[in-house]
Amino acid sequence: MTVQWSDDLAIGIGIIDDQHKKLVERIASFSRAVESGDRNRMEDTVNYLIGYAIQHFGAEELIMIRNCYDQFREHRDEHSWFIKEVFDLHRRFAEGEEMTRESAEALRDMLVNWTLDHISVKDKRIAETLNSFGGPLRK
Numbered sequence: 076m077t078v079q080w081s082d083d084l085a086i087g088i089g090i091i092d093d094q095h096k097k098l099v100e101r102i103a104s105f106s107r108a109v110e111s112g113d114r115n116r117m118e119d120t121v122n123y124l125i126g127y128a129i130q131h132f133g134a135e136e137l138i139m140i141r142n143c144y145d146q147f148r149e150h151r152d153e154h155s156w157f158i159k160e161v162f163d164l165h166r167r168f169a170e171g172e173e174m175t176r177e178s179a180e181a182l183r184d185m186l187v188n189w190t191l192d193h194i195s196v197k198d199k200r201i202a203e204t205l206n207s208f209g210g211p212l213r214k
Contacts, residue, residue, distance in 0.1 A: 076180075078103050078187045084194050086202040088138065094131045095194050101127065102186050109179045117179065118168040124161045132158070135198070142205050150197060157189060 080099040085092045101120050108116035132154040139147045164182060167174070 076184055076187050077106050078191065084191075086194070086199050087206065088202055091131075091135060091138070091198065091202075094127075094134065095198070098124075098127060098131065098190060102183075102190055105186060106183050109176075109183045112176065112179075114168075114174060117174070121161060121164045121168055125165055128154070128158045128161055135201070138205075139201060144201060144204060146200070146204075150201070153193060153197060157193075160185070160189075 078099055080096045084095060084099070086095070101123050105117055105120040108114075108120065132151075136147070136151055136154070138144075139150060144150070
């Protein structure tokens, strides 16, 4: 399973789209690492995702709060779930847990599916909702 950025994923908020592109690139890197069995590159990607999640989700959540987004709580719960999943992956790598090809592929599929769904459905709803107000977006 592969993933790559396309303009269909753009939500129309520049800073968020730029961050999403980086996320998709990193998940594509993780996917390639799974295919080649490169545990070090998988671990590097997971370590990147920890910092990414905190920075990116913080930026998104700030936009939602400043604009009184009506589904902030639900959206933040999804972010929290992702952070917990990435933390568990980080812990598994840090503890030297063996990773079978099947478990690595399942992790890859989870990352790809969650990311694509989250961006194309949940994040697009933020932009659509905030743009429907007609006023300037508070960043």
